[in-house]
Amino acid sequence: MYKAISExxxxxxxxxxxxFVMGEDIGLYGGIFGATSGLLQKFGPERIKDTPISESAxxxxxxxxxxxxxxxxxxLMFVDFFGVAMDQIYNHIAKVHYMSNGRIKMPIVITxxxxxxxxxxxxxxxxxxxxxxxxxGLKVVVPSNSYDAKGLMISSIRDDNPVMYFFHKGLxxxxxxxxxxxAAVDVPEEPYEVPIGKANVVREGxxxxxxxxxxVVYEALWAxxxxxxxxxxxxxxxxxxxxxxxxxxxxxxxEKSKRLLVVDEDYRxxxxxGEIISLVAENGLTLKSPPLRIPYPDVPVPYSRVLExxxxxxxxxxxxxxxxxxx
Amino acid sequence: MAELQKNExxxxxxxxxxxxxxxxxxxxxxxxxxxxxxxxxxxxxxGELHLSSGQEAAxxxxxxxxxxxxxxxxxxxxxxxxxxxxxxxxxxxAEIFGKKTGLSSGKGGHMHLFDPEKNFSCSGxxxxxxxxxxxxxxxxxxQGKDYVVVAVGGEGAxxxxxxxxxxxxxxxxxxxxxxxxxxxxxxxxxEKSKSTCLGRNSERAKAYGIPGVYVDGEDVIGVYEVAKEAVERAxxxxxxxxxxxxxxxxxxxxxxxxxxxxxxxxxxxxxxxxPIVKLEKDLIxxxxxxxxxxxxxxxxxxxxxxxxxxxxxxxxxPEPEEALENVFSGR
Numbered sequence: 001m002y003k004a005i006s007e008x009x010x011x012x013x014x015x016x017x018x019x020f021v022m023g024e025d026i027g028l029y030g031g032i033f034g035a036t037s038g039l040l041q042k043f044g045p046e047r048i049k050d051t052p053i054s055e056s057a058x059x060x061x062x063x064x065x066x067x068x069x070x071x072x073x074x075x076l077m078f079v080d081f082f083g084v085a086m087d088q089i090y091n092h093i094a095k096v097h098y099m100s101n102g103r104i105k106m107p108i109v110i111t112x113x114x115x116x117x118x119x120x121x122x123x124x125x126x127x128x129x130x131x132x133x134x135x136x137g138l139k140v141v142v143p144s145n146s147y148d149a150k151g152l153m154i155s156s157i158r159d160d161n162p163v164m165y166f167f168h169k170g171l172x173x174x175x176x177x178x179x180x181x182x183a184a185v186d187v188p189e190e191p192y193e194v195p196i197g198k199a200n201v202v203r204e205g206x207x208x209x210x211x212x213x214x215x216v217v218y219e220a221l222w223a224x225x226x227x228x229x230x231x232x233x234x235x236x237x238x239x240x241x242x243x244x245x246x247x248x249x250x251x252x253x254x255e256k257s258k259r260l261l262v263v264d265e266d267y268r269x270x271x272x273x274g275e276i277i278s279l280v281a282e283n284g285l286t287l288k289s290p291p292l293r294i295p296y297p298d299v300p301v302p303y304s305r306v307l308e309x310x311x312x313x314x315x316x317x318x319x320x321x322x323x324x325x326x327x
Numbered sequence: 328m329a330e331l332q333k334n335e336x337x338x339x340x341x342x343x344x345x346x347x348x349x350x351x352x353x354x355x356x357x358x359x360x361x362x363x364x365x366x367x368x369x370x371x372x373x374g375e376l377h378l379s380s381g382q383e384a385a386x387x388x389x390x391x392x393x394x395x396x397x398x399x400x401x402x403x404x405x406x407x408x409x410x411x412x413x414x415x416x417x418x419x420x421a422e423i424f425g426k427k428t429g430l431s432s433g434k435g436g437h438m439h440l441f442d443p444e445k446n447f448s449c450s451g452x453x454x455x456x457x458x459x460x461x462x463x464x465x466x467x468x469x470q471g472k473d474y475v476v477v478a479v480g481g482e483g484a485x486x487x488x489x490x491x492x493x494x495x496x497x498x499x500x501x502x503x504x505x506x507x508x509x510x511x512x513x514x515x516x517x518e519k520s521k522s523t524c525l526g527r528n529s530e531r532a533k534a535y536g537i538p539g540v541y542v543d544g545e546d547v548i549g550v551y552e553v554a555k556e557a558v559e560r561a562x563x564x565x566x567x568x569x570x571x572x573x574x575x576x577x578x579x580x581x582x583x584x585x586x587x588x589x590x591x592x593x594x595x596x597x598x599x600x601x602p603i604v605k606l607e608k609d610l611i612x613x614x615x616x617x618x619x620x621x622x623x624x625x626x627x628x629x630x631x632x633x634x635x636x637x638x639x640x641x642x643x644x645p646e647p648e649e650a651l652e653n654v655f656s657g658r
Binding site: 080123 | 451
């Protein structure tokens with residue numbers, strides 16, 4: 001997925017000179033997770049700016065640059081690190097368009113790595129996209145494969161709103177971190193868009209709808225495959241975007257299947273899983289069994305492998321939950 | 328070196344050699360189960376591992392002045408300060424192996440070592456130590472005690488807002504904080520000269536009206552001397568100091584870092600600035616210790632490291648359900 005992301009940025013930069021990239025280790029290193037690999041060599045240090053560890057400054061600077069017609073892309077290595085620059089994001093970048101009554105646009109893409117599963121513990125393994133989705137004014141995209149990664153990056157850059165672009169470390173295809181084979185799909189060479197706000201039904205089924213995003217999409221697909229052998233037909237929706245949420249795709253599917261399971265690597269409370277179950281409830285859909293969710297429980301990410309494995313949502317939890325719906 | 332007793336000098340040598348042996352041992356165990364294809368999630372020590380080989384003098388020169396009740400707030404690369412602050416090495420190693428017998432029963436891991444008995448903590452977030460140390464300083468003052476606190480950060484962290492805000496606050500309130508910047512010249516791949524116009528972060532002390540010194544971390548005695556002044560000043564309630572120690576990163580930012588950004592000569596010239604080799608030479612040249620005395624210390628240290636590693640390897644993993652415990656305290 002990392003090559004798809006850097007290719008998308010490069011193609012857009014060739015087209016539009018107002019695009020530039022800032023962040024830590026994004027130049028010479030090519031991004032710790034490769035998302036900006038090769039860009040410094042192609043575009044030089046004026047447009048690919050390695051920054052000091054001064055996040056409030058360079059993320060706030062994205063706002064200033066955007067206000068004067070630039071289209072900055074900013075990377076901050078891990079989502080866990082955002083606390084230090086949050087004011088510039090949730091009080092400013094997210095709100096300037098609204099507070100200026102639409103007179104000032106904020107075409108900013110903020111990219112970061114999410115996710116655990118490799119014992120990087122409590123400050124380097126979180127997802128936290130729910131935190132950003134909670135704040136009005138930020139679009140939130142979370143691709144799960146290389147095709148979507150490229151198309152969503154291009155759409156994000158072209159969007160006149162601030163977009164939080166999250167990539168899961170365990171999907172990047174880095175070589176030094178396990179990544180499901182399915183995440184590396186063919187990517188067309190030419191630029192293309194994947195629309196922001198459009199979910200993808202990645203497996204059709206009729207008995208139960210599983211809504212997922214990012215890496216747990218694969219856990220859901222693997223569970224669906226196993227349950228299929230037992231005669232259960234599972235539909236899997238990859239949301240791809242959290243804000244704006246593709247309500248129609250979710251409602252249409254659940255209307256058909258009458259059962260809902262939400263799988264999420266982000267924390268349980270006040271987040272994506274609750275949001276989707278609320279959506280279904282508010283729309284008065286009649287279900288054959290209560291909706292269920294398998295989110296990350298409300299605990300920080302533990303370090304020890306045995307502990308982390310216990311709390312991460314996986315295929316086994318999904319199969320168990322779906323069977324419960326039918327028992 | 329004049330004022331230091333022989334036993335103190337040998338103790339410094341021992342701790343530096345312990346740190347080095349420990350780090351190099353973990354550095355080799357880390358690759359168990361991760362080869363031939365490097366997989367960061369595999370092996371007895373999974374996840375990121377940031378080792379401090381080459382940076383020993385900063386920790387030892389500073390911590391020699393500390394009492395058990397003094398605190399150290401470290402960084403993501405904190406083993407050397409933990410060892411110099413006498414954190415229980417068995418428990419620390421077990422933690423790094425994710426074991427039940429670890430400092431935090433496997434919940435924290437290598438970047439999150441907490442030992443309240445030894446007043447040691449660290450963090451995976453760059454620049455997080457400074458404000459926390461300010462708080463320890465406030466507590467010391469409000470409680471009418473004379474304990475001090477050391478806040479450690481890399482030279483990259485000196486470009487964080489927390490660094491400047493904390494220096495200002497500590498200076499304003501005359502808090503007993505010693506700010507230690509370990510300048511290893513690299514913020515992962517970004518060179519110091521590409522991240523700040525000042526050659527020395529210690530000069531930034533001027534902006535806050537406090538003493539700032541720059542010292543070469545090849546020489547542990549030099550670090551010891553500047554730290555002595557800073558710690559004594561803090562204990563006398565005269566306020567904070569800033570010390571920048573030029574240290575030498577012998578390994579990658581993290582294990583597995585290919586370091587393609589780093590000129591080979593930089594790594595080589597760094598390794599030539601070995602504080603352990605320097606101390607060893609000085610001790611012998613000045614007739615303070617003999618070869619065989621130092622060899623005995625090294626042997627003892629190597630045994631100790633073997634023991635702690637064996638303890639960690641043989642310890643059980645926690646029960647999976649423990650993952651859900653201790654989010655909140657009882658009330």
